Amino acid sequence: MSSSFDRYQKRKLISSYFSVVISIALVLFLLGCLGLLVLNAKKVADHFKEQVVLTIYLNDSAKEVEVNQLEKSLSMADYTKSITYVSKEEAAELMKAETGEDFMDFVGYNPLQNSIDVYLKADYVTNATLDEITEELSTKAFIEEIRYDNDLVELMNDNVKKITFWVLVISGLFTLIAVLLINSSIRLAVYSKRFIIKTMQMVGATKRFIRRPFVLKNVQLGIIGSIVALAGMAVVLHYLNKTFPELGLLGQPVLIAALFAAVFLLGILITWISTFIATQRFLNLKTDQLYY
Template sequence: MSSSFDKFQKRRLISSYFSVVLSVFLVLFLLGFLGFFIINSQKLANDFKENIAMTVFFKNEAKDSIVKAFGDEIKKAPFTKSYLYVPKEAAAKQHTDIIGEDFMTFLGENPLQNSYDIHLKADYVVKEKIVTIENNLRKNMMVSDIVYDKQLVNLVNDNIKKVSMWILIISSFLTVIAVLLINSSLRLSIHSNRFIIKTMQMVGATKSFIRKPFVMRSVKLGMIGAGLAVLALIGVLIYVETSFPNLGILDNKLLIGLVLIVVFGLGVLITWLSTYFATQRFLNLRTDDLY
């Protein structure tokens, strides 16, 4: 009978430990994932901005020397991320490939113009700055037209502000949930040992002596859960980097390392604080209140 009870207690203890480790792992994994998203959200937004092209068309009478001089000027400009010269012959070939028919056979000439596709740095892809750049480029008498998606520029900047605000709100909400979930799991674990805590107190053990093994055990469980979360996050990073190398998700190794350290540290800190206050609560209860 005693053996069966001991086995039951052992299974219940293991189940309690498992629930603590699992809750710590899941919560810290979500927080870490959100942390990686936050530090990469600006980079993703900048990459999207820098993919918006501004196309500068030249008049047919513009000489090659003028077009080349314009390219040299653009190369040195502080707002230029990259640029590509597209001669009208290459533009005609692109149009032919897209529509599947050579439009010059019935037009008799190439109506397209030489152009530059300019990709601006992310800091310059805002309404005020991009308009200033456009006005300055139009001062060149050989520039025929400048085309870019004005609505997309405004839409991107507006949405980035909204997304940043929601990320901040969600981060704060998840942090609170994380603390509550881990605290709840640890309180249940301590609750199952409340009679042991009170018995030790009644035989003269000090509060710090009683707390120590519970705190140490919880911290160890927190370290296991946090360690598993760190390993899982590293696995996710490697998978994303392998699947989407263009994102450069591992470029900022310092911030990635900082997030992983914070995740591990939170696992230790939250479990330590939760166990400390949970044991303190039962130490301050009267014996009758334990029931």
């Protein structure tokens, strides 16, 4: 009978430890994923900004040497990420591929113009900067027109600011929730041992002596939960990097390592503080208060 009861208690204890580890792992995993989002938010935003194209349309009378000089000056400009020269023939082929019809059969000639597509660095994708670049390039006589999507640039910059603000707010809120959830799980685990704590205290054990095994055990559970969370984060990061290689999510190894270390240390710190507070609370309770 005693052996059956011992097995029951052991299973109950393992179940309690398992629930604490799972709670810690899930919360830290979600918090870590949010951290990955925060770290890469600017990179993702920059990726979309750098898809904005400034198209320079050239006159048919433009000389080859003038076009070559323009390409060279654009390539050397601080704001340029890359440039692509699109001839009127290539533009016609692209339009034919998009529409599925050859418009030159109806027009009889190619009305399109040679152009240069300029892809800018993310920091320069603002309406003010694009207007300055447009004004500067418009002074060249062989350039007929310069176009870019003004509304798209404005909308993109506004959305980036809003998303950045809300990501920071949600990160702070989620950190608080993480602390509260882990603290709640550990308090429940310590609560189940409240009579053992009081019994040890009644036979003369010091608070520090009573608290030590609880802190050590829960810190161990925090380490296990942190390792599980880090493994999940590594899988998510690998999957995202494989799915979206153009974002270069692994391009900041130092920051990623710092995030992983922060999640690991956070798991240990929260479990240590929560266990300390929970055991201290039950150590300060009177015997008749343990039943409530």
